[in-house]
Amino acid sequence: MKFGIFSIYASLIAMIYSSWYYFQVYQEEKHSKPQKLQKDILTYNIKQARLGYFAMTGMISVASIYLWVLIFTHQFQVDYIYRYTSSDLSAGYLFSAFWAGQEGSFLFWALMLALMGTVFIHYARKLESGAMLTINLVQIAFLLLLIKAGPFVLSGSFPVEGAGLNPLLQNPWMVIHPPILFLGYAATTIPFAIVIAALLNHEYKSWIKIAFPWTLFASITMGAGIIIGGYWAYKVLGWGGYWGWDPVENSSLIAWLSVLALFHGLLISRFRGGFQKTNFALAIFSFVLVLYATFLTRSGVLADFSVHSFQDLGINGYLTLYIIGSLSFGLALLYQRKNEIPFVEISFDSLTKENILVITVLILVTSAFFILLGTSSPLITNLLGRPAQVETSFYNIVNLPIGILMSVALGIAPVLLWKSEGLKKIITELVLSVSIAIVAALIAISFGMEKILNILFLVSAVFALVSNFMMLIKNIRFGWNLIVAPIAHVGVALMFIGIIVSGVFDKSERVILTQDTLQNVLGNDLVYKGEFQEPGGKTGVLIEVQNGNSKFMANPHLYQNSYTQGEMREPHVEENFLNDLYISPLQVIDKVGIEQANLLTLSKGQKKKFAGYDVRFSTFDMDTHQQENGEFRVAAVIQFTKGSQSFEVKPAIVLRGKEQEYEPAQLPKRDEQGTPGKILLSGINPEKKSIQLSFDGWLKEGDIKETPNQVVVEVSNKPLMSVLWLGTILLTLGTLLAMRRRTMELKTSI
Numbered sequence: 118m119k120f121g122i123f124s125i126y127a128s129l130i131a132m133i134y135s136s137w138y139y140f141q142v143y144q145e146e147k148h149s150k151p152q153k154l155q156k157d158i159l160t161y162n163i164k165q166a167r168l169g170y171f172a173m174t175g176m177i178s179v180a181s182i183y184l185w186v187l188i189f190t191h192q193f194q195v196d197y198i199y200r201y202t203s204s205d206l207s208a209g210y211l212f213s214a215f216w217a218g219q220e221g222s223f224l225f226w227a228l229m230l231a232l233m234g235t236v237f238i239h240y241a242r243k244l245e246s247g248a249m250l251t252i253n254l255v256q257i258a259f260l261l262l263l264i265k266a267g268p269f270v271l272s273g274s275f276p277v278e279g280a281g282l283n284p285l286l287q288n289p290w291m292v293i294h295p296p297i298l299f300l301g302y303a304a305t306t307i308p309f310a311i312v313i314a315a316l317l318n319h320e321y322k323s324w325i326k327i328a329f330p331w332t333l334f335a336s337i338t339m340g341a342g343i344i345i346g347g348y349w350a351y352k353v354l355g356w357g358g359y360w361g362w363d364p365v366e367n368s369s370l371i372a373w374l375s376v377l378a379l380f381h382g383l384l385i386s387r388f389r390g391g392f393q394k395t396n397f398a399l400a401i402f403s404f405v406l407v408l409y410a411t412f413l414t415r416s417g418v419l420a421d422f423s424v425h426s427f428q429d430l431g432i433n434g435y436l437t438l439y440i441i442g443s444l445s446f447g448l449a450l451l452y453q454r455k456n457e458i459p460f461v462e463i464s465f466d467s468l469t470k471e472n473i474l475v476i477t478v479l480i481l482v483t484s485a486f487f488i489l490l491g492t493s494s495p496l497i498t499n500l501l502g503r504p505a506q507v508e509t510s511f512y513n514i515v516n517l518p519i520g521i522l523m524s525v526a527l528g529i530a531p532v533l534l535w536k537s538e539g540l541k542k543i544i545t546e547l548v549l550s551v552s553i554a555i556v557a558a559l560i561a562i563s564f565g566m567e568k569i570l571n572i573l574f575l576v577s578a579v580f581a582l583v584s585n586f587m588m589l590i591k592n593i594r595f596g597w598n599l600i601v602a603p604i605a606h607v608g609v610a611l612m613f614i615g616i617i618v619s620g621v622f623d624k625s626e627r628v629i630l631t632q633d634t635l636q637n638v639l640g641n642d643l644v645y646k647g648e649f650q651e652p653g654g655k656t657g658v659l660i661e662v663q664n665g666n667s668k669f670m671a672n673p674h675l676y677q678n679s680y681t682q683g684e685m686r687e688p689h690v691e692e693n694f695l696n697d698l699y700i701s702p703l704q705v706i707d708k709v710g711i712e713q714a715n716l717l718t719l720s721k722g723q724k725k726k727f728a729g730y731d732v733r734f735s736t737f738d739m740d741t742h743q744q745e746n747g748e749f750r751v752a753a754v755i756q757f758t759k760g761s762q763s764f765e766v767k768p769a770i771v772l773r774g775k776e777q778e779y780e781p782a783q784l785p786k787r788d789e790q791g792t793p794g795k796i797l798l799s800g801i802n803p804e805k806k807s808i809q810l811s812f813d814g815w816l817k818e819g820d821i822k823e824t825p826n827q828v829v830v831e832v833s834n835k836p837l838m839s840v841l842w843l844g845t846i847l848l849t850l851g852t853l854l855a856m857r858r859r860t861m862e863l864k865t866s867i
Contacts, residue, residue: 121187121269124180128173128227129260135169136253138162143246143317163245167238170249173256174231181228184221184268188214193276197221197268203281210282213292217282220268222299227259229303237307240327240863247314248307255306258439266432284655284676285685290349298342298369302407304335305376309404309447312397316450321393321459325386326863328400332380333856335403337849339373344845355673355686355701357625357833359841362509367492368410371485375403378481380855385474388535391461394451395478401447405440406489412436413492467537473530480523487515517570524577524613527606531588547584554580566621574617582610598858605851608844615841625833627703630660632826639834640664641698647826648705655687658702658828662691673830675702692839699833706827715816716799720807728787728816731758734808738767748773752780753798753808768798768810784815 141162188211193199201217216222234252241248285291308328315324346366351359360366379399385392412433465472491511495504532546557579558572566572589603628638630645637643646659649672657674674687688701717727719734726732738752752769766782784794794815801808 119269121180121183122264122267124176124183125260125263125267125269128176128180129257129264131169131173131176132253132257132260133169135166135173136250136257138166138169139246139250139253142166143250146243146246146318166246166249170234170238170253174235177224177228177231177260180269181215181224184224185212185215187269188212191279193279194271194274195268196270196272199272199276199279201280201282203279206282206287209289209292210287213286213295214282216295216299217286218268220263220266220270222295223259223263223266224268225296226299226303227256227263229300230256230259230306233303233307237310237331241311241314242323242327244311244314244318244320244324244327247317248310251310251313252306255310262432262435265435285353288349288353290345290352294342294345294349297338297345301335301337301339301342302372302411304331304338305372305404305407307331308335308376308379308400309443312400313447313450316397316454319454319457321457325383325393325396326859329380329383329387329859330856330863332376332383332400333852333859336373336376336380337852337856339369339376340852341849343369343373344849348842348845351838352690353687355688357623357688357699357701357831362491362512364492364495364506365410365414367488367512368406368413371489371492372403372406372410374481374485374488375399375406378478378485379403381474381477381481385463385471385478389461389463389471390459391463392475392478393458394455394460397451397458398448399478399482401444401451405444405447406485408436408440408443412440468529468533468540468543469537470530470533470535473526473533477523477526477530480519480526484516484519484523487519488512491515517574520613521570521574521577524574524581524610527581527609528577528584530606531584531603547580550580550583550587553583561618561621564622568621571617571621575614578610578613578617582607582614585610597854601851601854601858603851604854605848608847608849608851611840611844611847613844615837615839615844618837619835619841622836623833625831627829627831629706630828630830634825638832641832643830643832645826645828646670657687658705658830660689660700660828660830662698662700664698671700673700673702675705694839695836697833697835697838699835701831701833703829703831706829715812717810717812718807719810723807728812729759732756732810733758738769750780751801753801753810755782755796755810766796768796770798770801781813784812787815 139162142159145159145162187195188198188202189208191198191202191204193202197218197220198214201214201221202211206214214221216225230252234249234256237252238245238249308331311324311328311331315321343366346369347359350356350361379396382392382396382399386396463471463475491507494507498505528550529543529547532543554576558566558576561572561575566575585603585606589600589607592599592603624639626638628636628643630636630643632645632647635642635644642663644661646661648656648658650656654676655674656676657672660671660673662669662671669691671689671691673689674685676685686702688699691698691700717725717732719725719732721734721736724731724733733756735754735756738754739750749772750769751772752767754765754767756765757763764785766784768782769780771778771780779797779799781795781797784796786793792814795813796815797811797813799809799811
């Protein structure tokens with residue numbers, strides 16, 4: 118434990134050492150002319166700066182490995198390990214416990230940034246001193262945070278067992294989702310550092326080529342993390358969707374949209390030399406938005422509004438200072454250099470690839486702004502009074518028109534060149550795409566799509582799909598370099614089609630399934646077969662499903678989450694290309710037997726039918742005169758009514774210190790053949806003002822009707838979800854190919 122803390126402190130010392138020498142290098146490069154540089158001193162300072170950075174990387178790696186060792190050897194005296202692990206966890210989940218909590222995720226973030234920095238050094242060239250100094254300062258901030266809230270703190274005791282990992286996180290997708298997302302978060306530091314170095318060095322040309330692959334890497338990792346998170350929510354959470362516009366989910370999306378805008382802006386700067394001020398600002402904002410996302414997730418400020426929010430570790434002020442400092446320094450430096458940054462006017466006299474890229478950047482930024490506004494509503498309204506958040510419909514309302522504009526831009530982009538072309542030629546090339554899109558809209562209308570914005574969204578998405586697919590087929594013979602954008606844009610179009618079709622044509626039905634009884638739901642024959650329990654403790658229900666010749670056993674989970682003390686539902690999703698069958702369990706209704714039949718729960722003043730009588734709990738009758746003897750007697754006044762017959766009984770509980778004694782009340786015979794019974798006050802719930810009554814020897818054989826087990830489930834048909842997921846794969850693949858292309862360009866220029 119002390120070794121882990123020592124490693125963090127050693128990493129901080131190494132970072133300060135490296136930063137000092139990088140600062141010396143920057144000063145020498147700034148104040149000396151190239152021909153007068155003292156090469157030996159400069160070379161020495163660079164070596165020392167790199168040595169310090171590599172030492173930090175080594176120490177932070179050692180700290181990370183040490184944490185894994187502590188996790189796998191079950192050192193529960195470490196508070197972090199106690200809270201997120203247990204001895205019965207499998208190796209995969211023990212491995213992922215590293216980033217299960219806040220402190221571990223911060224360490225993982227610092228590790229990823231350290232490793233990326235060691236790669237970046239080899240490509241930084243003359244921006245190395247300024248960029249690495251910036252990366253160092255960012256890393257110092259994270260190391261200070263780890264000192265404030267690190268994963269190596271002792272709990273003060275030696276528990277024999279840990280609290281365990283939240284069962285909801287015990288899923289293979291959750292092993293993958295957080296580290297990829299954190300990798301994307303860390304990756305935004307590199308474009309930010311490149312931009313700061315370019316501004317410090319008055320370098321407005323070479324930085325673009327260096328920033329390209331890193332921006333794409335940040336886009337890939339952050340986007341993949343968000344997509345995997347959505348797929349995990351769809352497959353595991355059981356609420357029927359993949360994106361809930363949760364504030365913490367939104368915060369990642371905002372940063373990703375900003376990174377995507379930066380990449381498209383860099384294309385303009387790469388081929389036309391302009392748009393640099395905007396790109397500098399986008400790189401700064403992308404990094405700050407990641408910090409803001411971290412603030413929203415980790416500070417606890419959204420604890421009342423987000424299911425993903427972590428507890429407050431007392432780092433709110435630290436994160437706020439970090440955000441304000443980064444934003445202020447970046448924008449102040451940009452403002453100082455604004456007059457010397459090259460300006461190239463963009464003409465909108467005709468439609469060109471440059472114009473459509475500018476429009477794309479504006480669309481992405483607009484979407485990010487509105488989502489940021491909605492996500493920040495609890496913080497904004499808190500300043501005005503009582504905190505509140507916007508309805509989820511707000512995001513759909515503002516983003517639907519934006520999605521339409523984005524799809525139209527995607528559809529037009531493939532036929533545009535950097536130089537101006539005649540409008541007639543552009544229209545001619547788009548006729549087929551528009552025609553197919555209109556046909557798709559007519560088909561959707563015939564199936565019941567009614568809202569005009571939904572129809573326009575589908576038309577524009579199909580238009581984008583066909584246009585980019587045609588360009589993909591046309592360019593594929595010229596090599597993979599020319600199909601990068603069409604692949605990614607086909608992916609976006611498929612995503613949009615999947616989103617709108619699955620959203621509009623989703624059909625759901627909530628039903629009660631009786632065990633071993635066939636019931637047809639949404640065209641599927643369902644038979645509830647009973648319950649099951651897995652070795653890990655999760656329980657669920659077995660439902661046999663048949664649709665035509667297709668037959669399978671669905672096994673949705675419904676279990677008590679010991680970690681959160683809540684009930685968890687994991688759906689069964691039967692995925693098909695055209696339609697997903699989604700079965701989510703809501704409640705298991707156990708059969709009623711003799712024990713359950715003899716129990717009756719009543720609230721004060723409530724009346725229920727029991728054994729042919731109207732049974733009413735009118736009030737409590739408390740005998741307080743015996744309190745001096747240490748006794749306290751409370752009776753429930755129960756009234757029975759059946760036609761003209763009525764009577765009243767008072768079963769009671771007598772409390773003597775910590776002991777309690779039950780005083781049953783006698784019940785009359787129900788008929789000449791019957792026997793007298795007893796009624797017992799078996800439970801009192803003061804909070805709900807309710808009681809539980811237990812009957813003995815009063816029910817007749819005909820009163821008890823056992824019913825079979827039942828389960829309440831929600832069954833949904835979700836069309837074209839596979840198209841949505843295919844789109845995310847193609848988008849990621851296209852971005853990956855784009856990163857490879859820009860990395861190869863950077864290597865050849867070194």
